[in-house]
Amino acid sequence: MNRRNFSRNVLMAGIAIPSLNLKTSPDSPQPEFQNYERKNLPEREFDVVVAGAGTAGVVAAIAAARQGAKTALIELKGYPGGTVVEGGTALHSFFNLWKAFPGVEKRQVVVGIPQEIIDRLLLIGGTSGHNEMTTNYDYDSVCTSIDTELYKLTAFEMLAEAGVFICVNTMVAGAVRKGSSVEGVITESRMGRELFKAKCFVDCTAYGDLSAKAGASFTELNDYSVCNSMGIANVNIEKLYEYLKSINTLGQLTFGRRDGKDNQVVRFGAEGAALTGSGLPSEYVAEMRKLGAGLITTTVHDNYLMFIKINYQLPGSPLNRDEVAKAELIIRQNQLKTLNLFKKYLPGCENAFIARTSPSLNIRRGRTIICDYDIASEDILQGKHFDDDIMVYGFHDEAPRLQVKNGGTYGVPYKALRVKDIDNLLAAGMMITSDHHAHMSTRNTVCCMGQGQAAGTAAALCALRKTGTRKLPYADLKNALKKDNVYLES
Numbered sequence: 001m002n003r004r005n006f007s008r009n010v011l012m013a014g015i016a017i018p019s020l021n022l023k024t025s026p027d028s029p030q031p032e033f034q035n036y037e038r039k040n041l042p043e044r045e046f047d048v049v050v051a052g053a054g055t056a057g058v059v060a061a062i063a064a065a066r067q068g069a070k071t072a073l074i075e076l077k078g079y080p081g082g083t084v085v086e087g088g089t090a091l092h093s094f095f096n097l098w099k100a101f102p103g104v105e106k107r108q109v110v111v112g113i114p115q116e117i118i119d120r121l122l123l124i125g126g127t128s129g130h131n132e133m134t135t136n137y138d139y140d141s142v143c144t145s146i147d148t149e150l151y152k153l154t155a156f157e158m159l160a161e162a163g164v165f166i167c168v169n170t171m172v173a174g175a176v177r178k179g180s181s182v183e184g185v186i187t188e189s190r191m192g193r194e195l196f197k198a199k200c201f202v203d204c205t206a207y208g209d210l211s212a213k214a215g216a217s218f219t220e221l222n223d224y225s226v227c228n229s230m231g232i233a234n235v236n237i238e239k240l241y242e243y244l245k246s247i248n249t250l251g252q253l254t255f256g257r258r259d260g261k262d263n264q265v266v267r268f269g270a271e272g273a274a275l276t277g278s279g280l281p282s283e284y285v286a287e288m289r290k291l292g293a294g295l296i297t298t299t300v301h302d303n304y305l306m307f308i309k310i311n312y313q314l315p316g317s318p319l320n321r322d323e324v325a326k327a328e329l330i331i332r333q334n335q336l337k338t339l340n341l342f343k344k345y346l347p348g349c350e351n352a353f354i355a356r357t358s359p360s361l362n363i364r365r366g367r368t369i370i371c372d373y374d375i376a377s378e379d380i381l382q383g384k385h386f387d388d389d390i391m392v393y394g395f396h397d398e399a400p401r402l403q404v405k406n407g408g409t410y411g412v413p414y415k416a417l418r419v420k421d422i423d424n425l426l427a428a429g430m431m432i433t434s435d436h437h438a439h440m441s442t443r444n445t446v447c448c449m450g451q452g453q454a455a456g457t458a459a460a461l462c463a464l465r466k467t468g469t470r471k472l473p474y475a476d477l478k479n480a481l482k483k484d485n486v487y488l489e490s
C-alpha cells in the first residue's frame, strides 16, 4: 500500500495560528481560502454548527437540536446521508459479534438516534431490519440493509422535525479563529459567502475540512482505495442466487424483509470466490480483479443490487482535486465495464443497468484530525473501556482475523472526539483514529453514528453552558446520553 504521512499547516481566514508548529509539505496543494476577508460577510449566529450532513453529522445535528441548542447543519450536497448512502453495503454493526463466540449473549450495543433512524426506515420499507447472518458470522453477526434514497429522505425529515437549520448545497470553505476557539465557519453557496458563528462546532465532513481550515493538526495517511459504489437494477436476484449456490460460491448470506416480503435474500455475494477464482469463470474473475470490482451486495428491493463497489487506488491524495478528477472518470468507465461483465457472465443479470452511482467518489479516509486521544488497535482488540466512554462498539472490518475480544465491546472515549488545541471543536466519523487497524473499526457507519450522537450532545451542552469542550463534566454528558437511550454498558 502506498502510504504517505504528512502534516500540513493550514491558515484560516487570513489569520495565522501562532501556537501550532506544523510542517508544510512542499507538494501539498495550498488552500485557496486563506485570504478570505471576513469583514462585510453576512453573519448568522447559532449555538452549535455541525459541518457535514453525512453518517455522523445527521445524528450530531439531531442530538444537538434536541438538547435545545440552536443548531445549523452545513452540507455540500443537496441531501443528507453521506457515505452511508453512497459507499457501503450493510450498516456495521448495531450488535456485538455474539454468533462468533458460542455462549456469548446477543446485545444491541448501539441504540439511541441511530436506532430511531432504522425504526423510521422500517415504517416505509427502507430497511431489511437487523437480520442475522447465516454464514460468515465470524465477520458480522447481523446485517442491516438500507434503501439509500429513503435514508436520505428520513434523515432530512428527522433533521427538520428536530428544528435544525439545514443548509444543503452549501460548502464549508473556511474558518475564523479567535485565540484557541473557532469563532465562525465561512460558507459558500448560491446565496454567496456567509459567516456562521457558533459557541461550539462539530466537524463531520469526513475529510476534516472544518478542523483543517480552523488550524487543527492532522495527518493524511492515504492508506485505502477510493470507490464509487453503484446500484444495478433489473436483476433476477433468485436466478443469480441459485447460480452462485450451484457453483458453491455464495458468501455473507442473510435473509430478511425485501419489498414487503420476509425471508428474502438481503445480503449475498461471491467476493471470496472472486478472489480465489473458484466456481466463477476465470475470465470474469480476472477482469473483476483488474477493475477493482467486487460482488458483495445488499438489497431491500426485488431486482436491485444496492451496492456494487468499484475500488481504485489513487496514486496521490484524495485531497488533490486533479488526481480525483482523473479517478472519477476512470471509475465511471470501470463501472460500465463491470456492468458488462455481470451481463455476460452472471445469470440473472442479462438485462441489468446502472440505476444509481454516487455523485462523487467515496473515500475511506481523508485527513485524520489529531484529537486529545487516538484510539489504538490494542484498545479495540482487548475491548478496553475508558472512564469517559461516550459509546461502545463491537464490530471490526478485519474480522475474523481481528475481532474485539470474546465478542465484547470497546469504548469510544469523549477525549477521542475533542480536537487537540481547540477549545470548542469536536470531530466525529471517519476522521478520528490514525491507527489503520483501529480505524478499520471506528470508521464503520454505526460507530460514526454513535460518535455523532455524542459529539452533538456534548456540543449542545457546552454551548448552552458557555463552556469549552474540555470543561464539560463527563458525568453530565453521560447522563444526557443515557437519557437519550445511548447504550453504555461495557
Ligand SMILES: Cc1cc2nc3c(=O)[nH]c(=O)nc-3n(C[C@H](O)[C@H](O)[C@H](O)COP(=O)(O)OP(=O)(O)OC[C@H]3O[C@@H](n4cnc5c(N)ncnc54)[C@H](O)[C@@H]3O)c2cc1C
Binding pocket: 051, 052, 053, 054, 055, 056, 057, 074, 075, 076, 077, 080, 081, 082, 083, 084, 087, 088, 089, 090, 091, 092, 093, 170, 171, 172, 173, 204, 205, 206, 207, 209, 210, 226, 227, 228, 229, 309, 362, 363, 364, 428, 429, 430, 431, 443, 444, 445, 446, 448
Ligand atoms: C466504498 C465504501 C464502502 C463502505 N462499506 C461499509 C459497509 O459496508 N459498512 C459500514 O458500516 N461502513 C462502510 N464504509 C465506511 C463508512 O461508510 C464510512 O466510514 C462512514 O459512513 C463515514 O461517515 P462520516 O460521517 O465520517 O462521513 P460521511 O458520511 O462521508 O459524511 C461527510 C459529509 O460531509 C459532507 N462534506 C464534506 N466536505 C464538506 C464541506 N467542505 N462542506 C460541507 N459539507 C461537506 C459530505 O458531502 C458528506 O455528506 C464504507 C466506506 C466506503 C467508502
